[in-house]
Amino acid sequence: MLFQDQSGKTVGDGLGTCVYQQRRDPILVCPRCKRAVMSFIDIIDGKPFSIYRCKEHGDVVAIWSEVVNEY
Numbered sequence: 046m047l048f049q050d051q052s053g054k055t056v057g058d059g060l061g062t063c064v065y066q067q068r069r070d071p072i073l074v075c076p077r078c079k080r081a082v083m084s085f086i087d088i089i090d091g092k093p094f095s096i097y098r099c100k101e102h103g104d105v106v107a108i109w110s111e112v113v114n115e116y
């Protein structure tokens with residue numbers, strides 16, 4: 046699955062394959078506030094699913110980002 050950020054570029058496929066001009070270690074962040082999310086693994090229909098939770102926004106679809114807000 047691919048996610049796109051606001052500028053429309055592909056930011057990752059969940060496996061850490063990202064193309065950036067400036068390489069840093071991207072981490073999973075909330076798409077709304079760009080803060081690091083907490084991740085959980087849940088079992089749904091016998092398959093593990095990754096769930097990401099933002100302190101502010103609850104369950105979100107996390108995106109890979111090099112831009113991370115600390116607060």
Ligand SMILES: [Zn+2]
Nearest residue numbers: 075078099102
């Ligand atoms: Zn958030």
